Amino acid sequence: xxxxxxxxxxxxxxxxxxxxxxxxxxxxxxxxxxxxxxxxxxxxxxxxxxxxxxxxxxxxxxxxxxxxxxxxxxxxxxxxxxxxxxxxxxxxxxxxxxxxxxxxxxxxxxxxxxxxxxxxxxxxxxxxxxxxxxxxxxxxxxxxxxxxxxxxxxxxxxxxxxxxxxxxxxxxxxxxxxxxxxxxxxxxxxxxxxxxxxxxxxxxxxxxxxxxxxxxxxxxxxxxxxxxxxxxxxxxxxxxxxxxxxxxxxxxxxxxxxxxxxxxxxxxxxxxxxxxxxxxxxxxxxxxxxxxxxxxxxxxxxxxxxxxxxxxxxxxxxxxxxxxxxxxxxxxxxxxxxxxxxxxxxxxxxxxxxxxxxxxxxxxxxxxxxxxxxxxxxxxxxxxxxxxxxxxxxxxxxxxxxxxxxxxxxxxxxxxxxxxxxxxxxxxxxxxxxxxxxxxxxxxxxxxxxxxxxxxxxxxxxxxxxxxxxxxxxxxxxxxxxxxxxxxxxxxxxxxxxxxxxxxxxxxxxxxxxxxxxxxxxxxxxxxxxxxxxxxxxxxxxxxxxxxxxxxxxxxxxx
RNA sequence: AACUCCAUGGUGUAACGGUAGCACAACAGAUUUUGGUUCUGUUUGUCAAGGUUCGAAUCCUUGUGGAGUUGCCA
Numbered sequence: 210x211x212x213x214x215x216x217x218x219x220x221x222x223x224x225x226x227x228x229x230x231x232x233x234x235x236x237x238x239x240x241x242x243x244x245x246x247x248x249x250x251x252x253x254x255x256x257x258x259x260x261x262x263x264x265x266x267x268x269x270x271x272x273x274x275x276x277x278x279x280x281x282x283x284x285x286x287x288x289x290x291x292x293x294x295x296x297x298x299x300x301x302x303x304x305x306x307x308x309x310x311x312x313x314x315x316x317x318x319x320x321x322x323x324x325x326x327x328x329x330x331x332x333x334x335x336x337x338x339x340x341x342x343x344x345x346x347x348x349x350x351x352x353x354x355x356x357x358x359x360x361x362x363x364x365x366x367x368x369x370x371x372x373x374x375x376x377x378x379x380x381x382x383x384x385x386x387x388x389x390x391x392x393x394x395x396x397x398x399x400x401x402x403x404x405x406x407x408x409x410x411x412x413x414x415x416x417x418x419x420x421x422x423x424x425x426x427x428x429x430x431x432x433x434x435x436x437x438x439x440x441x442x443x444x445x446x447x448x449x450x451x452x453x454x455x456x457x458x459x460x461x462x463x464x465x466x467x468x469x470x471x472x473x474x475x476x477x478x479x480x481x482x483x484x485x486x487x488x489x490x491x492x493x494x495x496x497x498x499x500x501x502x503x504x505x506x507x508x509x510x511x512x513x514x515x516x517x518x519x520x521x522x523x524x525x526x527x528x529x530x531x532x533x534x535x536x537x538x539x540x541x542x543x544x545x546x547x548x549x550x551x552x553x554x555x556x557x558x559x560x561x562x563x564x565x566x567x568x569x570x571x572x573x574x575x576x577x578x579x580x581x582x583x584x585x586x587x588x589x590x591x592x593x594x595x596x597x598x599x600x601x602x603x604x605x606x607x608x609x610x611x612x613x614x615x616x617x618x619x620x621x622x623x624x625x626x627x628x629x630x631x632x633x634x635x636x637x638x639x640x641x642x643x644x645x646x647x648x649x650x651x652x653x654x655x656x657x658x659x660x661x662x663x664x665x666x667x668x669x670x671x672x673x674x675x676x677x678x679x680x681x682x683x684x685x686x687x688x689x690x691x692x693x694x695x696x697x698x699x700x701x702x703x704x705x706x707x708x709x710x711x712x713x714x715x716x717x718x719x720x721x722x723x724x725x726x727x728x729x730x731x732x733x734x735x736x737x738x739x740x741x742x743x744x745x746x747x748x749x750x751x752x753x754x755x756x757x758x759x760x761x762x763x764x765x766x767x768x
Numbered sequence: 769a770a771c772u773c774c775a776u777g778g779u780g781u782a783a784c785g786g787u788a789g790c791a792c793a794a795c796a797g798a799u800u801u802u803g804g805u806u807c808u809g810u811u812u813g814u815c816a817a818g819g820u821u822c823g824a825a826u827c828c829u830u831g832u833g834g835a836g837u838u839g840c841c842a
Contacts, residue, residue: 217782244842279841336840345838346770381840391771393838402840421842444773445837467773469835474779522791524781526774529835533779536792546805553802580805612803621801655801667801734802761803 219525221259221466225267225436234435237269241295241302242309242425242439244276245287245409247480248495249294249503251516251537255471258520260438261300272432273302277310278424280408288409290495294503299513305432309424310410312431316419317371319427319457320382320401324363328456329400330356331366332383339381342388343396349389350396356385370403373416377403384423386452394449398422426450430459437463440470441527471523472531475686476501477694491704492687498741498752499687499708509684510729510739510754515544534686538755545729545737545754550578552724553590553623553669554732554751555716556681558597560643560673563628566594571672574654576624588720592625595673597716599735602668603644605633608766612665614644621667623733627652669733676716679749682741683710717749729754 218226228234239260243253264271273295277283295302323329332339332355344350358366370380382401390396400423405416429437437450444467454462472478477486478501486492486500495502498509506516519540523532553576575587598614607615614620619629626648634643651658655667685708693703724730729739736756744750 219781223784242842246842276842282841339840340838343838347838348770350838378840393771396838399840404840418840420840425842441773442836443842445771447772469774522780526781528774528780530780533792536780539792542804551802577801580800580802610803623801657801664801666803669802731802731804734804736804757802757804759803764803 219468220527221436221438221468221525222263222266224464224466225263228435229267237263237267237436238272238432238434239263239269239436239438240272240274240307240429240432240434242274242276242428243291244279244282245284245291246279246282247287247484249291250478250483250501251473251503251506252471252478252501253294254298254503254516255520255523256438256440257295257298257300258517259468259525261295261302262520263436263438269435270305271300271302272305272307272434274307274309274428274432276421276425276428277308277408277410278418278421280404280406280411280418283409285409290504294507297503297507297513298516307428307432308410309419309428310408312424312428313411313415313419315431316424316427317417320367320419320423321364322457323384323400324360324367324382326456327360328385329363329382330358330385331363331370332356332381332397332399333379336378339399343393344388346393352388353383353397356388356397367401370401370417371415373405375403377405379403382417384449384452392445392448394422394445395452398449422446422449423453426453426463426465427457427459429463429465430454430461433461434463435461437465439465439467441467441529442470443467467527468525469527469529471520472529472694473501473534473537474531474691475534475688475693477688477700479694482694482700485701486687489701491701496742498682499684508742508752510737510752511541512544512548512729515541518544531692541755542737542758545731547581548579549729549731549737550585550724551576551580551731551733552588552721553671553718554679554681554721554735554738555597555599555669555671555676556712556732556735557600558671558714558716559600559603559641561596561598561628561670562643562645563594563596563626563648564631564645565647568594570594571674572625574624590624590718590720591672591675592622592670593672593674596622596670597673597676598622598644598668598670600641602666603630603641605641610764613668614666619649619662619664621652621655621664622648622670623667624655625670626650626655627658627664669735671716671718673716675719677719677722677749679715679717679721679751681712681715681738681751681753683712683753684708685710715751717751721749722746731757 241260261271381399383397386395496504496508572592573589576590578585602613628646630646632645688703689705690703693700726740737754738751741750741752
């Protein structure tokens with residue numbers, strides 16, 4: 210057709226193109242269907258970007274539909290957090306907010322329709338009996354003794370199930386398909402079960418609830434969804450999805466397409482495991498900055514744009530891949546490098562006294578806000594006689610490739626002066642406590658001196674009198690093995706005990722007082738940091754979002 | 769020894785029977801008032817064996833390896 214094959218499309222978008230070209234549908238409708246039983250994680254972000262992204266690209270729409278068919282697990286708390294997370298990611302469902310529970314009456318009607326057509330029956334067996342009757346992977350199942358119950362009896366019993374005459378588990382409604390089907394999902398699947406539990410939206414209106422399989426396709430059909438995109442584990446459910454659409458008077462015919470879910474190394478993604486990390490206090494909560502949840506990522510300072518870009522790069526396939534966390538971090542750095550304002554901050558302070566600098570003098574130096582965006586201009590940074598530098602920027606016995614400060618050597622203090630270290634002061638234990646240095650007035654602003662001498666390093670600093678005290682939290686990967694999820698061992702055994710390092714006494718450039726929660730900035734030479742939600746004016750707290758690439762860290766000899 | 773699906777550098781992902789490309793990672797070098805950024809270059813790949821074809825990552829067969837499925841969860 211005329212569609213240019215410029216950028217390559219994933220197999221789902223190709224299917225949509227074909228459907229559009231063959232005029233199978235006159236528009237494209239997708240949906241994101243979370244169950245409100247937990248917090249969204251980055252795996253959901255992949256699905257959100259796919260579904261809402263397609264809606265944008267094809268000028269269609271994407272519905273947000275809560276798949277709330279299991280009252281025992283679900284709660285409004287989750288509904289709210291899911292909405293917030295989707296909005297944060299930059300997507301919107303407009304007027305198209307739906308709940309599967311809105312369709313309970315319709316689904317009930319359709320169940321009756323099935324019974325009336327001899328395609329569903331009430332089964333009195335216990336779940337154990339049903340399990341053994343189902344057969345297994347190698348062997349066919351056997352028919353339930355209740356399979357050929359008279360139509361009227363089925364109708365009566367199903368009504369009485371709805372009326373609440375039976376206890377949980379006493380009876381179920383089953384689709385009558387084929388107990389010998391090679392696909393276990395087709396062996397007379399349960400479509401309604403009795404649950405006497407209050408539902409977060411319908412309260413106690415119902416005590417029977419439709420199963421996922423009896424809900425999802427019909428909900429898609431009711432909403433005129435054209436492409437129902439889900440993850441690979443629903444592949445075996447597709448025949449059932451289609452069976453219901455074929456045997457029910459549905460208003461439209463959606464198509465289910467499966468793709469591979471997202472997995473990342475050095476983390477876990479399953480709801481159960483994330484819940485365990487929270488409940489057993491291995492992390493501070495669902496929004497702990499180390500968590501792969503959307504709320505954790507947001508608190509960590511990852512920009513939504515970076516998540517969207519990441520989802521674009523990893524693509525959509527049916528191959529069960531594991532993505533490298535460095536790909537995510539690279540997306541984060543790419544966005545932040547372009548957007549983040551630069552500041553100076555000293556994480557582990559070492560005192561420096563400029564002995565030839567006047568005691569009461571303060572100079573305000575101009576520093577570029579963001580070299581990627583020169584139009585943003587400069588900020589003023591105060592310089593004075595007593596400063597802090599990073600402990601890592603000084604070494605007494607420095608190896609050849611160490612470009613930073615050491616006794617007798619000179620470095621540039623960013624935007625200020627060239628500084629030479631003359632003397633090291635130590636405490637009784639031999640720890641370095643202070644550096645005595647001199648500055649060269651001819652290098653004002655950090656300029657090269659007229660004599661043409663060179664310097665190998667530029668380091669950051671903060672004026673002692675002007676510094677803001679802050680706590681800085683450094684995060685590392687939560688697990689120290691690539692796939693803590695797999696294998697026989699308990700994933701908790703692979704927890705990285707150093708995943709959180711708190712630096713209680715960081716010294717910040719005073720301009721950092723104006724940074725708002727939710728904004729991520731660069732601490733020059735260190736990384737990207739954001740103000741934590743626990744921060745206050747009196748005691749600021751910063752999170753390290755991600756470090757800068759650090760070729761020195763890789764090159765330096767191990768201590 | 770059921771059914772369904774999957775297999776391209778270290779990790780992802782393109783190539784729709786016609787030059788195996790891109791990103792990340794790694795490694796060099798250049799630039800740099802961030803050991804950042806940017807730029808240049810290098811290394812590494814079609815699971816295997818047959819077949820069809822002038823030509824196969826792509827189509828066919830068989831193997832091998834992996835995943836999912838035996839909830840009244842979704």
